[in-house]
Amino acid sequence: MILMSNTPVLQIKNLKTYFYSRDSVVKAVDGVNMEVHSGRITALIGGSGSGKSVMSRSVMGLIDKPGKIVDGEIWLNGRDLRLLSEKEMRKVRGKEIAMIFQEPAAAMNPVVKIKDHLFEAVHTHDRKARRKDKMPAFREVLLGVGLRDPDKILESYPFELSGGMCQRVMVAMGIVANAGVLIADEPTSSLDLTTQISILEELMSLRDAGIAIILITHDLGVVAQTADDMYVMKDGKIIESGTVREVFAAPKHPYTRYLMEPVHVEELR
Amino acid sequence: MSDSGNMVEVKGLSKAYGQRRQEKYAVYNVSFAICKGEILGLVGESGCGKSTLGRLLLRLERPTKGEIYFDGQDITGYSFTEMRKIRDRMQMIFQSSANAFNPYYTVRQIISEPVMNYRKTDAGERDALMTEMLEKVGLDSSYLNRYSHELSGGQRQRVGIARALILGPDFVVCDEAVSSIDFVLKKQILKILAEQKKKNGFTYLFISHDMAAVKAVCDRIMVMYLGNIMEILPEAEAKALHPYTQALLAAVLEPDPNVKREKKILFKESGELAIPEAGCVFWPRCLYATETCMHRSPELREIYDGHFVACHYMKNKRTLEENA
Numbered sequence: 001m002i003l004m005s006n007t008p009v010l011q012i013k014n015l016k017t018y019f020y021s022r023d024s025v026v027k028a029v030d031g032v033n034m035e036v037h038s039g040r041i042t043a044l045i046g047g048s049g050s051g052k053s054v055m056s057r058s059v060m061g062l063i064d065k066p067g068k069i070v071d072g073e074i075w076l077n078g079r080d081l082r083l084l085s086e087k088e089m090r091k092v093r094g095k096e097i098a099m100i101f102q103e104p105a106a107a108m109n110p111v112v113k114i115k116d117h118l119f120e121a122v123h124t125h126d127r128k129a130r131r132k133d134k135m136p137a138f139r140e141v142l143l144g145v146g147l148r149d150p151d152k153i154l155e156s157y158p159f160e161l162s163g164g165m166c167q168r169v170m171v172a173m174g175i176v177a178n179a180g181v182l183i184a185d186e187p188t189s190s191l192d193l194t195t196q197i198s199i200l201e202e203l204m205s206l207r208d209a210g211i212a213i214i215l216i217t218h219d220l221g222v223v224a225q226t227a228d229d230m231y232v233m234k235d236g237k238i239i240e241s242g243t244v245r246e247v248f249a250a251p252k253h254p255y256t257r258y259l260m261e262p263v264h265v266e267e268l269r
Numbered sequence: 270m271s272d273s274g275n276m277v278e279v280k281g282l283s284k285a286y287g288q289r290r291q292e293k294y295a296v297y298n299v300s301f302a303i304c305k306g307e308i309l310g311l312v313g314e315s316g317c318g319k320s321t322l323g324r325l326l327l328r329l330e331r332p333t334k335g336e337i338y339f340d341g342q343d344i345t346g347y348s349f350t351e352m353r354k355i356r357d358r359m360q361m362i363f364q365s366s367a368n369a370f371n372p373y374y375t376v377r378q379i380i381s382e383p384v385m386n387y388r389k390t391d392a393g394e395r396d397a398l399m400t401e402m403l404e405k406v407g408l409d410s411s412y413l414n415r416y417s418h419e420l421s422g423g424q425r426q427r428v429g430i431a432r433a434l435i436l437g438p439d440f441v442v443c444d445e446a447v448s449s450i451d452f453v454l455k456k457q458i459l460k461i462l463a464e465q466k467k468k469n470g471f472t473y474l475f476i477s478h479d480m481a482a483v484k485a486v487c488d489r490i491m492v493m494y495l496g497n498i499m500e501i502l503p504e505a506e507a508k509a510l511h512p513y514t515q516a517l518l519a520a521v522l523e524p525d526p527n528v529k530r531e532k533k534i535l536f537k538e539s540g541e542l543a544i545p546e547a548g549c550v551f552w553p554r555c556l557y558a559t560e561t562c563m564h565r566s567p568e569l570r571e572i573y574d575g576h577f578v579a580c581h582y583m584k585n586k587r588t589l590e591e592n593a
């Protein structure tokens with residue numbers, strides 16, 4: 001039985017991340033406030049380019065030039081991540097907070113085997129873990145995300161797998177990281193519906209085990225069927241938030257209403 | 270020879286990859302037609318042969334067996350030069366087409382290429398044509414001088430559509446053209462495609478794993494599994510009769526938190542997806558498979574008006590459903 005506390009495990013206050021070029025500034029994240037609770041799935045939705053990935057990477061401390069966090073606080077387990085050194089941040093990443101990246105191909109070293117990627121995700125928080133002991137658990141997790149031949153996958157390199165398979169491996173890495181907060185950046189967007197279901201069910205069981213999940217998606221079906229809370233982002237700002245039931249029942253912002261209005265079948269045919 | 274109401278028709282079409290013993294069918298013995306002015310949806314899990322079938326219809330690949338008719342002409346054995354004469358009547362839009370352009374090409378260069386290849390026009394006529402097309406996809410002539418790399422993903426996707434539609438093709442294959450793009454853009458693109466169909470009578474094969482998009486725009490839906498056609502639904506809302514289609518539809522998530530998804534698993538998880546030695550391709554994962562299914566492959570039969578199903582046990586399944 002999980003005790004739901006009212007204190008958010010992750011609290012983002014007035015976060016601003018800008019990208020600078022010679023003659024312009026892109027305000028990718030522009031004053032975001034967000035609260036994420038343990039044992040709940042918090043959906044983050046918004047059109048592409050609205051700043052969802054940049055916000056996530058800001059929380060992970062992974063913003064590089066020409067980008068910069070210019071303002072705000074990121075409170076995780078009682079401390080502001082913005083005040084940590086890169087060395088301290090490296091300990092936080094993977095241990096307290098992990099992320100499933102939107103572009104798995106870019107996030108995985110192509111010459112490192114899948115089993116070593118998975119082991120790295122474990123080793124970050126469990127220094128005593130031994131590779132050999134972990135293999136059965138890895139097989140289970142790979143099966144759980146719908147990869148049917150785990151032994152072959154473990155011995156493969158990322159470039160030998162299809163994009164969809166890499167995406168599932170990325171989810172598996174997020175799961176074995178066993179961090180208290182998991183950010184999943186569009187983890188199912190290019191997958192078959194049948195595979196999508198198995199991945200969402202894995203995420204829901206992590207949620208039920210008490211983990212806080214930020215689920216970035218552009219699929220309202222996914223939000224409605226899996227998430228507890230939701231935030232709608234547009235042009236770097238949060239324009240609406242609430243529980244999923246509240247927002248679906250009565251979307252306040254015109255943009256949210258536009259998103260929710262179904263594609264009119266008759267009009268299209 | 271072919272019925273003039275069909276834009277495309279194929280008979281016993283197969284495509285195998287690989288050499289002799291190793292050969293594997295990506296598309297196996299499919300027969301169907303796409304009527305003029307209709308959008309036929311094509312769904313199925315990845316690797317089931319959707320893209321291969323799309324490429325075969327446009328003769329971007331040579332079939333291993335079977336016949337392909339395009340507007341009544343048998344194009345199965347057409348040479349490159351013969352195909353070139355009708356290429357402007359068929360087009361393909363695919364997901365990655367947005368990224369396929371040279372980033373240092375301007376929109377003008379990208380869109381004018383097919384026009385220059387197939388139409389005798391002067392620069393003024395071309396610009397007028399391009400402007401008209403850009404406006405149809407929600408852009409304007411100010412984009413002509415922009416470089417591809419300066420555009421957002423959504424803008425590039427529209428440029429790809431403009432390029433595909435500028436010659437006014439009769440037949441367009443959309444291969445995952447709206448998959449994994451955000452909802453705002455998806456809505457816009459579905460609208461563009463549907464409008465073009467209405468106004469210009471284009472015929473489409475709409476390939477997608479996004480059931481909601483397919484249901485929104487398609488007149489009929491064809492379901493494939495491991496290279497075989499399992500079912501053809503006569504309309505988007507028709508009740509699925511094949512167990513595989515039912516399983517696919519059960520995986521669709523309703524965008525309504527008050528409708529709870531039933532945790533029903535409608536097929537068996539198996540090892541690697543592989544074509545079984547004999548029988549129905551779906552039997553290893555089918556919940557209703559019997560001895561017959563393991564030995565005899567079912568034919569695609571018309572169950573009633575335009576509803577085709579490849580399954581031995583139509584009757585039993587309907588009874589099962591009714592009792593469920």
Ligand SMILES: Nc1ncnc2c1ncn2[C@@H]1O[C@H](COP(=O)(O)OP(=O)(O)O)[C@@H](O)[C@H]1O
Binds near residue numbers: 054
């Ligand atoms: N490395 C970068 N350099 C410059 N601009 C960037 C960079 N990364 C992201 N952006 C800009 O930040 C904005 C938000 O992007 P992103 O967070 O990726 O959007 P989303 O994930 O919501 O689709 C976009 O306008 C994008 O162009």
Ligand SMILES: Nc1ncnc2c1ncn2[C@@H]1O[C@H](COP(=O)(O)OP(=O)(O)O)[C@@H](O)[C@H]1O
Binds near residue numbers: 287313316319322
């Ligand atoms: N050029 C090719 N050479 C060998 N095998 C191929 C080739 N193209 C596709 N295949 C195989 O054919 C099958 C169907 O692929 P594809 O048509 O791309 O499926 P879908 O578009 O439904 O995902 C897959 O098993 C794929 O690996």
Ligand SMILES: [Mg+2]
Binds near residue numbers: 054
């Ligand atoms: Mg993103």
Ligand SMILES: [Mg+2]
Binds near residue numbers: 319320321
């Ligand atoms: Mg494909």
